[in-house]
Amino acid sequence: AGNRLSIARLLTQVENDSPEGRAALAELFPHTGKAHLIGVTGAPGTGKSSLVNQLALYYRKTENKRVAIVAVDPSSPFTGGAVLGDRVRMRDLAGDTGVFIRSMATRGSLGGLAQTTAGMVQVFDAAGFDMVLVETVGAGQAEVDIARLAHTTLVVEAPGMGDEIQAIKAGILEIADILVINKADHPGADNTERALKSMLDLAHPVEKVFRHHGQAMTVFTPAGVNDPALWIPPIVRTVATEGTGVTGLVESISAHAEHLRRSGDWSKRERARLETELDLMITESLFSQFRAQLSDSRYDEIVNQLTQRTLSPWEAVKSLMNGRKP
Secondary structure, three states: OOOHHHHHHHHHHHHOOOHHHHHHHHHHHHHOOOOEEEEEEEOOOOOHHHHHHHHHHHHHHOOOOOEEEEEEEOOOOOOOOOOOOHHHHHHHHOOOOOEEEEEEEOOOOOOOOOOOHHHHHHHHHHOOOOEEEEEOOOOOOOOOHHHHHOOEEEEEEOOOOOOHHHHHHOHHHHHOOEEEEOOOOOOOHHHHHHHHHHHHHHHOOOOEEEEEOOEEEEEOOOOOOOOOOOOOOOEEEOEOOOOEOHHHHHHHHHHHHHHHHHHOHHHHHHHHHHHHHHHHHHHHHHHHHHHHHOOHHHHHHHHHHHHOOOOOHHHHHHHHHHOOOO
């Protein structure tokens, strides 16, 4: 029914991975699959939180859609705590019953997403939210988990975050469905856009002409590159603090959603997402079972041998796995 208190309490159960949370997710699962999941990722300082704020405002005021926001913050490797400060930049959304913002910590998960993020997204999906925006930590070049969770992935860049080589080599750009140059009013925005276009040309080559021994030669695109089923990420400029360019970004998001449905990629991504989620849960479950059957004394013994360099990590794994057999 969309009761906010019920949602908040269930999100806590899901985040804590309690038996009640798991039972609720099992019951809610048949009611999911309707929301458009949008991932927002990029390096720290590019303005992801401000951009999410403007997107939510637009969807509420212009399209009257219900919006949920999952803001993932890094946990300290020393204290285990997290600031959960993304909401500071989302004050414009305060008091709007059509918006639900939930901050969560990574709790040591790599790749920019906490393991329970998928469960939280399911809760919002079942609660009837039209758009679910997932803002990730900003883990830099290796943050690709969001591409497995979201239907549409926005990669946010900003001028001054690196040279052209940095933009091209950054693997994070390869997961982008839409490239956003935020803080486009800053110097260097043209250079950033030029670098991103160079990267896209490498990924999606078009007809190229070059000279060989003085003769002009044409290299045609590989078969299927100009296929209408292929999505080439657009580059959108925004200034999130002023709301500039948000309309164009929303139009690109809508065009991508339409492309996914028309090409059949929507169901393919949904299948890949669920398959990844299943694999992660199997891995976690198997490890928990294995650790429960292993005595602490045996584990400490292996760790001590590792510390003394009398046993290599590979040999330790082999010993532990074989140790379960009679």
